[in-house]
Amino acid sequence: MQRRARHTRVFSRQHAGRRVTYWLGGILVGLIAVGFAGVADFVDLQRRHLIAAAGGWIMLLLAPSGLALSIWLTRRYAPGARGSGIPQVIATLHMTEPGQIDDVLSWRNAVGKVGLTLLGLFCGASIGREGPTVQVGATLMHLLGRRLGVVDGAARRALILAGGAAGISAAFNTPLAGIVFAIEELSHSFQSRTSGTMLTAVILSGLTSLAILGNYTYFGHAGATLPVGTAWIAAPLCAVAGGIAGGSFSALLVRMSGGIPGRAGRLAAAHPVLFAASCGLLIAALGLASGGLTYGTGYAQARHIVDGDAHLPAGFFALKFAASLISYCSGIPGGIFAPSLAIGAGIGGWVAHLLPHAAPGMVVLLGMAAYFSAVVQAPLTATVIVMEMTDNQQVTVALLATSFLAFGISRLICRRPLYGALARHFLRSLALARNPGDAPTLGSGEPPRHDARPAGSQLPPTRPPAAPHTP
Template sequence: MAQQTNEAQDESLQRNPQSNVMRRFLASHQSSLPILFLAVFVGLLAGLLCTFFDIAIDWVITQRNEWSKAHGEMSLLTIVAVVVSSALLSAFGFLLVKKVAPEAAGSGIPEIEGALDGLRPVRWWRVIPAKFFGGIGAIGAGLVLGREGPSVQMGSSVGRMITDVFRLNDDESRHTLVASGAAAGLAAAFNAPLAGIMFVVEEMRPQFRYNLISIKSVMIAAIVATITYRYFQGQGAMIPLPAHADVPLEALGLFLILGLMFGGFGVLFNRMVVWSMDGFERLHRHKTKRFIGIGAALGAMFGVMIIFLPRLTGAGESLITDAVGGSFTLSMLLLLFVARTVTTLACFCSGAPGGVFAPMLALGTLFGTCFGAVCMLVFPDFDITIGMFAVAGMGALFAATVRAPITGILLVIELTHNYELILPLLITSLGATMTAQAMGGKPLYSQLLQRTLSKQKAAVSTENENTPT
């Protein structure tokens, strides 16, 4: 009887091969299907949230620019209005961080890494509004901050929110969807799905639990978030740059030298980040009025610079295209590099809700362009352009500081659509990473997470000492 039943099933499967494929698929994915379906929702919600975050920031900046043009860009009324509005926007962002979600300060990526390791909580109900509206305020005020940090933290918070809504209590599912949200956030922030996936796999490798279910979920969330972003914002490159020809083989050694230089600067930059954060903490002493006052002062200062020194404000996307286009002299490139290093540290380390990826890409472009200009003078026979070194510099500084070279390479390629520069990007990023490692430097977000955990431990110890027995 059993033999007849099996023969009947085999005959049915032979008649309907599509059903056979579907049954095998369902059988092999039965345990993971709910998580994979939820990853779709994570990607969709994170994509919508990050896309509207991007649109809102652009709206604030556009409204300010149009108002300034309508009332005279250098008139006293315009100067006062821009300075006051920037101060208020920045103070609002700092207020939300201090009063609503202190963990929303900075990029938020160390918080997500800590959450994936089970060391930090994900309070999505307060992080999402604080990061969304606070990020709009701080970035809209003209501070040198990127949108990717808030997007990653909001995306991860969406992942945790989904686990709470659907009451998923197992740790593996929560971990997978939080990681999927991080990938979706970065993918939507930069319109870069591959970079979003690799960011979780490579940069968060100490925390990410790699298995077939988790990597599928990360890929699904990043794909859905990117499609969502492109539906509203289009499919073009976020930083459109001219296409470059292949780099001559005899010039590849120059890119290795550039990478070695970036490796040293990356270690120094990470140390300056920690020093600057400690300095800001000594300044505001965790007091609300002082903290918000610093935010207002930064906003007012950058409001003045929006009028008189606009190149030193914002994340720097337009600065990248201008530098590659040859708009600056060699001395101006060096001056901008030093000045924007200072403004990047001041904004990112102050506790403002914003990221540092985009400002670092601008710094890498400036120094890479400067190095390329020197190489063109020293080696006039080489068929090279400053744009080649500018693109390579973008990936090199990212690799040296974040210590995720593959993510940096993919991010630069997806941002600029310069696929021909993969080889120089690989060489420069590898040189930067090896130099930073040889100098004893640690990845930026690992340092920041350890700093947060150390302060958390110290606070708990102090509280225990002060508690009467």
């Protein structure tokens, strides 16, 4: 009994030390997310100052050169920082080889993710910082666990999941959305062994953001409601428009992540830096056509639409859609969360013009939830994140109905969830790097085999369904 008591005391001290370290990790994720957001806003402001001083045509030089530099730095120094960051986190949750996880969730990739995302924002790319924050948060918690000697696979996955959820919580100041996103999108489950670590990290990162920035909401306070009656027609209209647009966006990204067809794919495979510069030129052209509205995250435009302070052109969401698609296909680091919310707000603003009896602010929220739900195919996350970002709980039922209907429409267009499919392509690219003869070259236009899985991965194979079905 004495030996057992001594063992219990030592065991408790070890666990107490780990808990304190994990708490510090959650606080650090919050600090990094807040600092990242502040620097991103500063970079966006500097780009706007540059355009005001030198004219909009300066972007024809800045965007191509900036994207070319970004992809060169990414490929040379931080190949794991490419893209959103969320597919990388999902991929590591299904890896069994610790060395592979260390390669993806490394300090080099995390620092590169932040720096290169900021470079992309300065050059006008239509990208967001929320996805990169998820990868940085997961990296921080993983490295803390490695420092503490965590070798158990379940405990390691719990830390990665907690870091990703904390990143979303602090980036948007939406703790509930961080938890729901981790359950619905990152892990697709809720286990008792991971729940405590994840909840603690989310709470502490959210409190850190709250302590520094105050009790703010991402898009302010939207008090609009949707009374029962004719105004409820806005829900199916936004769901259809957002579902078709979001499902198409996801399908295009999934297709292009497996290889861009035609001459563009051959250019991307043979000359990725030149291809990125070409994408930058297209982004600059879209920015000139929109009067600069398509540059950056789209946060300012979305907030103006939600508040009703500005009436953007009806084609804003289409131009932003194209800019976001091109930015992601260029291969530079950057997420799609914030641009998706901006596109959804544009869709809601367009639908609001067709419904004079509905409150415009409410229709905009429905459009945001519909498009976001259709892109990531996570309707609960879309509902919670829009509700928390606008501090409006009166519209929960309408947001739920719109999000799930848009999700169903998106599944008819894109059979596989976006982040899961991108995670599989990421794992596939790791296998190609080790054994180049195992699969077709990316960019050749030939999609990868659906039954192939890289070594060290537990991610189930993806096979297209035999026949269409109703989700």
